[in-house]
Amino acid sequence: MQLDSSRDLALKPRILIADDSRIVRATLIKHIQGMFDFREALDGEQAWEALLLDPSIRVVISDLTMPKLDGYGLLKRIRASKISRIRTMPVVVVSGSDEQAERERAKAAGATDLITKGIGTAQLLSRLDILSKLTSSQNEFERGLHVLMGRQSRADEVQLLSPDDWVIQADAMLAGATRQRRNFVILQVCLGLKHVGLEGYPLAPPAMLVHAVGQLLHRTVRQTDCVTQTGASTFAIATGSIHFDSARHFAERVCRAIVSAHPREGEMELVASCGVVSVTEPLQENPADLSLAYLQEVATRRAELGLRSSVTGVIGDEEEKFLGSGMQLPARPPEQSLQTSVDLATLLRWIKEGKESQVIAHLDQLSLELQPLVDLLLKRKQQ
Numbered sequence: 375m376q377l378d379s380s381r382d383l384a385l386k387p388r389i390l391i392a393d394d395s396r397i398v399r400a401t402l403i404k405h406i407q408g409m410f411d412f413r414e415a416l417d418g419e420q421a422w423e424a425l426l427l428d429p430s431i432r433v434v435i436s437d438l439t440m441p442k443l444d445g446y447g448l449l450k451r452i453r454a455s456k457i458s459r460i461r462t463m464p465v466v467v468v469s470g471s472d473e474q475a476e477r478e479r480a481k482a483a484g485a486t487d488l489i490t491k492g493i494g495t496a497q498l499l500s501r502l503d504i505l506s507k508l509t510s511s512q513n514e515f516e517r518g519l520h521v522l523m524g525r526q527s528r529a530d531e532v533q534l535l536s537p538d539d540w541v542i543q544a545d546a547m548l549a550g551a552t553r554q555r556r557n558f559v560i561l562q563v564c565l566g567l568k569h570v571g572l573e574g575y576p577l578a579p580p581a582m583l584v585h586a587v588g589q590l591l592h593r594t595v596r597q598t599d600c601v602t603q604t605g606a607s608t609f610a611i612a613t614g615s616i617h618f619d620s621a622r623h624f625a626e627r628v629c630r631a632i633v634s635a636h637p638r639e640g641e642m643e644l645v646a647s648c649g650v651v652s653v654t655e656p657l658q659e660n661p662a663d664l665s666l667a668y669l670q671e672v673a674t675r676r677a678e679l680g681l682r683s684s685v686t687g688v689i690g691d692e693e694e695k696f697l698g699s700g701m702q703l704p705a706r707p708p709e710q711s712l713q714t715s716v717d718l719a720t721l722l723r724w725i726k727e728g729k730e731s732q733v734i735a736h737l738d739q740l741s742l743e744l745q746p747l748v749d750l751l752l753k754r755k756q757q
Contacts, residue, residue, distance in 0.1 A: 386411040387506035388430045392421035392448065393437040393468065398491060402435060402468075405495045410502060418443025422451055425460050432506040434465045435489075438480070446483050453484040462567075462577045464505040486577075532592050537610075540602035544612035545666050547600070551614045551653065559621040560666075561611040562604075562649040562673035563591070563628065564681040576645045576681060578607050583644070587632050594628055608677070610670060618652040625650050625688045633686055647683075649676030650690045 389406060392415040393399050399414055406412060413428065415421035419442045425431060434452070438445035445467055455461040464486040469476055477488045487501060535543065544560075551558035565587060566576025584607050591601050591609055599613040611628075613621060625648040632646040651672040653664055680689035683697050 387432040387502075388413060388428070389502060389506075390415060390421060390424055390428075390431045390434045392416075392418060392434065392440065392445075394440045395437070398437065398468065401491075402498075405493075405498050406502060409499055410506070417441050418445065418448035418451075421448055425452070425463070426457075429459060431463070433502055434463055435468060436465060437468050445480075449480075449484045458580055464577075466501065466505065531589060534588055534592060535600055535602045537602050537604055540600055540610065540612070541666065543600045544610075547612055547614045548653075548664075548666050548669075556614060557618060557621075557652055557654050558612070558614045558669075559618065559650065559652045560669045560673040561613070561621070561625050561628070562670065562677040563587075563609040563611070563632075564647045564649070564677040565607040565632070566645045566647075566681050566684075568643045568645050568684050576684060579644065581606075587646075590632060591628065604674075608674075610673070612666075618654050621652060622650055622688050622690060629687050643684075644686075645681060645684050646686050647677050647680030648688050649673040649678070649680065650688055651676070655691060 386409070388411040390413050391399050391402050393402075394416055403412055403414075411430075413424055413431065415424055417440045418436070421434065421436060422443065425434070434448075436445045436448055440448075443451075449465060449467075452460055452463055452465060465484065466487045466489055467480045467485040468491060469480070469488055470491055480488050486505065489498065489501070548558050550556075565579050565584060567579045568576040584603070588601075588603055588609060591611065595601055595611055595613065599611060601609060601611045604610045613624070629646040629648050633644050649672070651669050653669070676689040676694050679694060679697050680687070685693075685697070689697070
């Protein structure tokens with residue numbers, strides 16, 4: 375019987391409680407005993423050491439005001455960690471108040487959730503149960519992805535442009551588009567993993583998943599476009615000579631391709647949000663003075679807004695207005711839903727057969743397919 379009890383204890387998810395108050399720690403332990411194992415830390419430095427040494431920790435509960443290293447400092451270290459299990463660790467902040475300003479500041483610092491010191495046992499256990507399952511699901515997601523990636527040949531991989539080289543190439547594209555009065559679009563793709571039963575900012579996906587998405591983007595964009603990885607789980611794409619509606623359609627296809635390539639695993643859902651901005655938009659600056667840095671700033675702002683709202687898809691000007699005002703995006707009308715991909719030969723055959731109504735639904739796709747040919751013709755004319 376003792377052996378069974380020891381096995382049960384070992385199977386309990388472990389919670390790290392970081393608080394300089396012995397009374398608060400004792401109260402939290404009283405709440406979770408029986409359902410969770412626990413480990414205590416008297417300050418942020420002790421909590422950080424525990425995270426480095428103990429891979430069995432599933433969730434951190436941290437006070438905001440502690441000696442040596444406070445809760446915000448601990449959050450900063452966790453979210454900046456190079457160790458995946460630490461960087462994506464769910465962190466619950468304990469606060470003496472439930473004011474919205476403090477909640478927003480904690481979320482901005484990287485907190486997964488915020489609880490007050492007077493929280494009830496049932497509510498606390500429910501939240502911790504979801505968060506501990508979040509960590510387990512993410513581990514399963516990463517292991518499954520590892521198997522998937524192991525089937526792909528390294529010989530097929532490509533090196534993306536560095537951010538500096540991307541800026542040089544994108545700047546040249548923007549300058550050329552301005553001279554020739556053509557469109558220029560920036561797409562900023564942000565990725566996150568969301569637990570389907572938990573609200574809050576999606577966690578950073580595993581590095582292997584991000585790498586796979588980078589390879590997918592390289593294969594998806596045209597040869598005349600350029601793509602780079604701008605952050606731990608973000609990418610930037612510059613594209614020109616394309617109608618803005620076609621660029622939005624392309625961005626939607628990119629997001630859906632990412633999610634389809636890595637579908638939901640258990641309780642984990644991959645979010646791919648793409649901020650889109652075009653020089654043809656009625657932006658605040660003078661169109662003649664638009665810089666690459668400004669356009670990328672707008673696209674990044676939109677992508678991050680979409681990620682915080684767990685929206686997979688395109689975030690342009692209209693979507694930004696909805697999400698920025700706290701509203702949910704309206705449902706897309708059926709006629710605007712993504713069409714099934716049709717190859718170019720079929721579309722051209724339909725045109726010859728007079729089936730224009732069928733082709734119209736795929737005009738965006740047709741323009742994307744023909745654009746490299748148009749670019750080549752324009753280049754030959756200039757020679």
